[in-house]
Amino acid sequence: MNDDIIAAIATSRLEAAISIIRLSGKDVIAFVQSFFSGRIIDKKTQTLTYGYIMDGDEKVDECLVSIYRGKHTFTGEEMVEINCHGGVFITRKVFNLCIRKGARLAQRGEFSKRAFLNGRIDLSQAEAISDMVTANNDEAAKLALRGIQGNISHFIKDLKEDLIQIITQIEVNIDYPEYDDVEELTAEKLLPRSVSLREKMDDIIQRSRHVSLMKDGISTVIVGKPNVGKSSLLNALLDEEKAIVTDIAGTTRDIVEGTIRLDSVVLNMIDTAGIHETKETIEKMGVEKSLSLIDKADLVLVVVDGSSPLDEEDQRILEKTKDTNRIIIINKADLGCVVDLEGIQISAKEMKIDALTNYIKDSFDFSSMNGQDAQVVANERQLSLLMKASKSLDAAISAMRLSVPVDLIVEDLYDSWNALKEILGEQAKEDLLDELFSRFCVGK
Numbered sequence: 325m326n327d328d329i330i331a332a333i334a335t336s337r338l339e340a341a342i343s344i345i346r347l348s349g350k351d352v353i354a355f356v357q358s359f360f361s362g363r364i365i366d367k368k369t370q371t372l373t374y375g376y377i378m379d380g381d382e383k384v385d386e387c388l389v390s391i392y393r394g395k396h397t398f399t400g401e402e403m404v405e406i407n408c409h410g411g412v413f414i415t416r417k418v419f420n421l422c423i424r425k426g427a428r429l430a431q432r433g434e435f436s437k438r439a440f441l442n443g444r445i446d447l448s449q450a451e452a453i454s455d456m457v458t459a460n461n462d463e464a465a466k467l468a469l470r471g472i473q474g475n476i477s478h479f480i481k482d483l484k485e486d487l488i489q490i491i492t493q494i495e496v497n498i499d500y501p502e503y504d505d506v507e508e509l510t511a512e513k514l515l516p517r518s519v520s521l522r523e524k525m526d527d528i529i530q531r532s533r534h535v536s537l538m539k540d541g542i543s544t545v546i547v548g549k550p551n552v553g554k555s556s557l558l559n560a561l562l563d564e565e566k567a568i569v570t571d572i573a574g575t576t577r578d579i580v581e582g583t584i585r586l587d588s589v590v591l592n593m594i595d596t597a598g599i600h601e602t603k604e605t606i607e608k609m610g611v612e613k614s615l616s617l618i619d620k621a622d623l624v625l626v627v628v629d630g631s632s633p634l635d636e637e638d639q640r641i642l643e644k645t646k647d648t649n650r651i652i653i654i655n656k657a658d659l660g661c662v663v664d665l666e667g668i669q670i671s672a673k674e675m676k677i678d679a680l681t682n683y684i685k686d687s688f689d690f691s692s693m694n695g696q697d698a699q700v701v702a703n704e705r706q707l708s709l710l711m712k713a714s715k716s717l718d719a720a721i722s723a724m725r726l727s728v729p730v731d732l733i734v735e736d737l738y739d740s741w742n743a744l745k746e747i748l749g750e751q752a753k754e755d756l757l758d759e760l761f762s763r764f765c766v767g768k
């Protein structure tokens with residue numbers, strides 16, 4: 325079904341110097357030759373040819389046409405790119421001509437999908453291409469490039485290799501138990517390799533979580549009883565950053581969700597509107613709601629008023645947040661401090677919050693995570709599959725510890741193996757692929 329020719333405008337739909345119309349499919353060079361004046365049909369490979377796009381006898385635009393012959397192309401099939409003038413109207417006109425001549429409008433991500441289906445890239449590389457298009461900072465772009473180059477593919481293949489060796493050992497033992505030179509395999513003998521493999525997986529999982537905080541920002545919630553200075557802290561934080569990155573609607577008082585950038589650390593403030601609801605906020609939210617907010621957060625800023633003794637309500641909030649990744653902030657330091665609590669002293673009102681911002685920057689310093697060979701997965705899909713792989717392996721390890729017969733352990737190991745395969749899209753189901761590639765932009 326990959327034989328039809330797909331076409332898309334690959335550049336942005338704004339006026340520009342040049343636009344690229346991308347086409348891919350069987351015999352696409354002959355197809356374009358039928359309405360291009362330059363001679364491309366007998367060029368061997370990857371050439372750029374000058375000429376006119378023709379509608380019958382009429383010249384439509386002066387163009388440069390690139391041809392990509394054979395399997396070694398972006399999609400893994402024959403491709404053509406028409407470089408026409410970048411006017412909105414003329415680009416449309418050339419593109420419409422391609423469709424009129426018989427090309428089909430490409431779906432979102434269809435070029436990348438073909439590259440995947442033709443085996444030129446795996447799913448992790450396809451996702452990295454999409455990440456590169458949406459990357460809006462240097463770290464994200466570097467991460468995407470590593471994915472495109474196959475960094476994820478490599479370390480997932482290594483994990484698969486380790487796992488298949490363990491599985492093979494078991495299978496040999498099940499199939500040829502009578503062979504003298506196959507020493508009898510006990511669960512304990514499989515343990516060291518399995519444990520070290522699980523540690524490798526868990527390392528990657530942990531590192532990936534950190535990197536996703538760096539990429540997507542740290543979801544942050546400010547909690548504290550009324551009047552301790554939560555709004556003042558938010559304002560001081562907002563004042564700290566020089567550029568507001570995302571849509572912060574209206575005045576700071578209206579913010580529900582917004583982004584604060586402290587150097588390379590991005591805080592995604594959640595439900596900051598809630599902090600203005602004075603008085604019964606905590607009660608009104610109910611234990612459940614506030615817990616879920618606190619649960620959702622990667623970082624909880626717990627504010628207390630240091631100028632007056634802690635009361636029951638402070639204690640309750642401190643208790644509720646004790647298992648979270650929290651920073652205790654003792655505000656109103658300008659009025660002196662009477663509370664005996666470990667925390668960071670600031671004065672939100674006087675905008676003295678350096679101690680806090682430095683602390684946040686230091687605790688989320690990811691520079692060490694970002695080496696050339698850092699093994700991290702790129703997104704939630706990959707992360708949850710890796711967690712699944714680790715969990716299945718863990719089940720196998722528990723069974724090994726209980727000396728369960730090895731042939732009963734192998735099922736869990738296969739589950740783990742399948743999860744790893746899914747990261748690369750091996751045996752991926754059609755609907756999953758449709759869903760994934762539909763998130764790409766047209767022409768990708």
Ligand SMILES: Nc1nc2c(c(=O)[nH]1)N(C=O)[C@@H](CNc1ccc(C(=O)N[C@@H](CCC(=O)O)C(=O)O)cc1)CN2
Binds near residue numbers: 395396405
């Ligand atoms: N004009 C243009 N620029 C572009 C792209 C494109 O498709 N067209 N790309 C699209 O995203 C990116 C480059 N990515 C590409 C990735 C692989 C191949 C490719 O043909 N790979 C073959 C042969 C490689 C080689 O010659 O060594 C292969 O892997 O077999 C082409 C472009 C960015 N710039």
Ligand SMILES: Nc1nc2c(ncn2[C@@H]2O[C@H](COP(=O)(O)OP(=O)(O)OP(=O)(O)O)[C@@H](O)[C@H]2O)c(=O)[nH]1
Binds near residue numbers: 548553555599656
């Ligand atoms: N002296 C002093 N006063 C502060 C400081 N931070 C906040 N305040 C004052 O404390 C009062 C309450 O501050 P807000 O920022 O509105 O406190 P809040 O926690 O958001 O209060 P609610 O919206 O009622 O939950 C205001 O009068 C602030 O001016 C501080 O660092 N020092």
